[in-house]
Amino acid sequence: MTAHPGGKEEKDNNPVNVFADKGAWHAYALPEEKDEKTWGGFSGPLYIAQEYPWWLSDTFSKLRLTEDGESLDLGGGGKPEFTGLPGRLRQTYRLEGGLRLTMELRYATNRTALVRARIENTGDESRRLGASWSGKLLRPEKKPMRDAPELRGTGRGVGVDFAKVRETWDYLTDGTERFEVRHGEPVRTAVDGDAYRTELKRAVRVRPGRSAELDWTESYTFTAAERRREVARAESALAAPRVVAEAGDVRWRGYVRRATEGVPADRRRLAVKSVQTLVTNWRSAAGKLKHDGVTPSISYKWFTGGFWAWDTWKHAVGTARFAPGLAKDQIRSMFDHQITKGDKRRPQDAGMVPDAVFYNDASRDGGNWNERNSKPPLAAWAVWEVYRATGDRSFLREMYPKLAAYQAWWYRNRDHDRDGLAEYGATIDPANDSEEEARLAAAWESGMDNAPRFDAKLGTKALENRDGAGKPVGFSINQESVDLNAYLAADQRYLGRIASRLGREGAAREWRARAGWVNRAVRESMYDPGTGWFYDTSLDGDRLTARGRGIEGAVPLWSGTATRDQARRVRSGLLDSEHFGTPVPFPTVARSSPYFAASTYWRGPVWIDQAYFAAEGLRRYGYGRDARALTSRLVEGTHMGDSRPLHENYNPLTGASLNAPNFSWTAALLLPLL
Template sequence: MRPLLTATVAVTAVLATTLSAAPAAAQAPDRSRAPSYADVLDLRGAPATAHPGGTKESTTNPLNVFADRGAWHAYALPEQRDPTTWGGFSGPLYIAQEYPWWLSRTFSRLRLTERGRTLDLAGGGRPQFTSLPGVLRQTYRLQGGLRLTLELRYATNRTALVRARVGNTGRTTRTLGARWTGSLLRPAKQPMRTAPRLRATRTGVGVDFARVREKWDYLTDGTERFQVRHAERVRTSVGGDRYRTDLARPLRVRAGHRVTLDWTESYTFTGAERRREAGRAARALARPHAVAAAGAARWRGYVRKANRGVPAERRRLAVKSVETLVTNWRSAAGMLRHDGVTPSVSDKWFAGGFWAWDSWKQAVGTARFAPGLAKDQIRSMFDHQITRHDRDRPQDAGMVPDAVFYNDTAHGGGNWNERNSKPPLAAWAVWEVYRATGDRGFLREMYPKLAAYQAWWYRNRDHDHDGLAEYGATVDPANRTPEDARLAAAWESGMDNAPRFDAALGTKTLVNRDRHGAKTGYSVNQESVDLNAYLAADQGYLARIAGALGHRRAAASWRGRAAAVHRAVRATMFDRRTGWFYDTSLGGHRLVARGRGIEGAVPLWTGTATRAQARAVRKALLAPGEFGTRVPFPTVARSSPYFDPTAYWRGPVWLDQAYFGVRGLRRYGYERDARRLTHRLLREAAGLSGNGPIRENYDPLTGKGLNARNFSWSAALILPLL
């Protein structure tokens, strides 16, 4: 039996107390110490202001953060050059329902004292700050043989567990005091400036939030709380925006032993969540070793699965992709009924909601290491699939909205979007999850929803009823004018500002009506090659799903429908003279003058193209003056008059389209080309081979990362690319 010293102190009725000391050598090995996966992402830094973009009104947070288990608050590590943040974790960054804000530079800074003197955390040398899969770690060597290690990991989807281990390598017992201090970072503007308020509690300190309904900046209901609970008895005092918490009794650390101080930091939205989390936090404090062991085991599983089949030199990138997706994981809250993955916690507009085609692509990547989360993010979108009983849009039965957030429009949300849908890749995602799990129950659950989604496209987005669909818009108050509807249709494609949807180039919207003459929505006056290739591919996946469920007739029907759409795309959308696929006008004219767009390579991924057509597309994909740029697969060919390497969908490289391009080349036997382009992509896109963040998109000429940092669908599709 290993030596163990346990001291019990008075606590409140709802929280357990653990203060234990044991020989350092007796501690179980920490298998999360995987040297090759340390700091795959640079998580060091502390905010200067509550606004995540710093002093500027930027929408992108320059600091990378860590979260886990779907929590709505996240942390970073201190920096060596900033001792004012040592002894605590930067933040937290909390999401005010839909928008991220920094609560503090370092909310819980630990200091050790001895005989009334604060001990220097750098007294024995410079500290070390390290991120590992699933844990943030700080190590300090103090003078006189003391060593302090801080670790932060998540115990639940609302609570982080912090463990401070104080080890004594000296020859005499040390008697120490422990003190935590922190202060608020307030937003600069009202009414959010006065929203947070500190208050002392019997077990630590809390922050209450006033009700603020600033649609585009800050949303709280007045029930949110951030709360720190200590396992040991403490005393807290609050003065304005600062607090101080002191350990109620001295900490005795025998020679050759160490003691552990444990506390939790929870962020909850409602009173019911807060009451539930009190019990969960108490259990975490009662069994912190179990929390740490379970977290380490879960992350070992993530890493092992994500790296299956990945070459050794690319495994750090695979782990970075996993960390990106897990940090962007948000658990069910508000109108979000299932867990899902947001595009990026680092971007103001991407932190508090889920998008449809993002979710389909993210599920494909997540299924490789966390298939349960992959299922839930698909469900999170279909939870809001429109039904024929919908009060506002029964004509859209079967549609999956573009984006769903913590708040829908009825609850004051401005980001919720039913003006349009997104490209139909859901059946592909469901099938990939099935491949990872073998769960036929999930197929049975999703099959009728997927079928209804397919039916909606042909009922509401085929203006001329020729079996080829168009992108479009719904009957919605936000689609008041033809220009509003055209913009929503471009959003529906996912390629918002692509040249092929420019009004100046002739794109306009047409009204769609049902057989009774009632308006059902709008279509643009062109049939898009990617949309119809996606539809054909999803019909093929529906055939597989139906077959796996034993629905033979349905499977045959889906295969027949898919074949017909593939034939139509091949026959009408490929231009022999230029060797590329294009959108066509409703009259069947190929829109060649708008230039080549990366959507013309999608028929390779879907298997739509003939062998001859694939050869021609391959030629353009490899040509340096077309799509074979320094970072390959720009969204618009370099030869196009509309090419702009930094303008969102007018030139930058998006990794989902690169994935479709690589897989398309492989599908037609161009394996060597696919490997070479993948290698170049991963080498030249900034940050992928180092510790920089995975970006939303990349400049094809320089490799510079563009737009949002820590972008989920990029991370998700890196995994199968690897």
């Protein structure tokens, strides 16, 4: 359960859109325009208890200005303005008597936000003002997390310490976490239970035509070492707040310029929103996460504190367009946990990249860490896109052996019949303790969890895989999936490019030959001439056409696998309103399928990654006009260009947004799609 402002608890989705930057683990929102009680402060913070988001307060640092002992009305001169800008939140108030208050929140570091309050005097008389801040804890409703936060006054402001709580599915702290507000000028603080008041010791004098600034930082740290480091960084920010602000503005202007390059004018706002979504979901290294990465969504409880493999590959492709350094670290964040030959628990999985890694693994009460399956192999594509953005051959050298080991793992552990075509499957893992659990893990490994093609009722089951010595090494499902093998062929082609750039021409030829073989096998065994579509096949070689058409059948266009004639037939299916040319195009299951369900996760909704693969596939085969038209219908039909957040997926018939808001791979692949 995730607590939200006002004490209400929502099950999974946070309805408040927040902003974070630089990989911080706490975030803020603008105040409610209709709720004057929230004016004068930024909503929040929303802090992440290692893996789960919780609101610390509705407004923890609310600024109050006084004159002659009386509070100044922040709405006295008219309606305030609340604005979310690239890289900062801003609120502006016009007070009676010619005073204007502007507050801006930016991030100085990956653990510290900087808030600047500027008081301008546009009147004719000097003003002598008092300034104070107040806030109150918003405690979780249930124990033991209810008792975790404790408010403390400090010499520089106020802090919140957190008790140790190890609730695997709701709240995780070690008792070393701290949230701390630090003021740039001398203050005094009084704490009364869960409420506090901090008062500036001096009066603020503002002459006519002049202004005065009040600066403070708000830091959220996990460990004592982080806290010690952050004290110095916060002090540095308070010593030079203008430098911090200017550096942040320069960085964000670069983000916007690079992300909108080549984007039509009417789509640039959407491109900037995509950047803002990705940056807010950026988490810096912490706990078991050794490099910075991008979580799927800070707004959804289960997506807040970890990184997923194929999400990461897609995030990196989008992020490389405006922040290639972050894109590199995202890829590293997953390969940090690649299984090696020396692994004591699962040496048979050497080369595998786990499905999901979090702040905590199982040894530290982490329930979300997942090594019972992997995710589709798109990592070489991501590495190549980063190289295209940077020209950094050292990154290619760093990643090449890891990518090669990942490829080898697929064919060693996920080719049940040793015919060179792979299957989705599962690892030897305590959670995969039955055929049904192994089948479920295999569906997760595809990333398309509940797609009809993985239904047990339709004949999908898990089979045990063994090595040459007869030792179990994992499981495969009893079908070879078209998307998996197209992805593998594409990654082999990218590995060939990488090897060539590194001067390994012999290896490059081998990768190209392998990709060519896989592409031919997919073309010959998985394409059905009768329906003009690609399908998964059984291990006996039968095309599983009775399960209906899925959007995965368009992936061979993106990968360059299809022949020209096959691509022409697939194009017809993508345009046909009875199949994939729905009002909002590219549903995950064809409208004609008996298993189509417009709002049911992978059984019909439009996912932007699959839309990207289909649209890029059309472009690859010369159907650029169709790709542009379908993309326009996609963007306009979902209203992604307005102020609403980008969602995980969309109803293909109505365009209604579905599931997690502020979803990262939607944002990431919109950037190249636009």
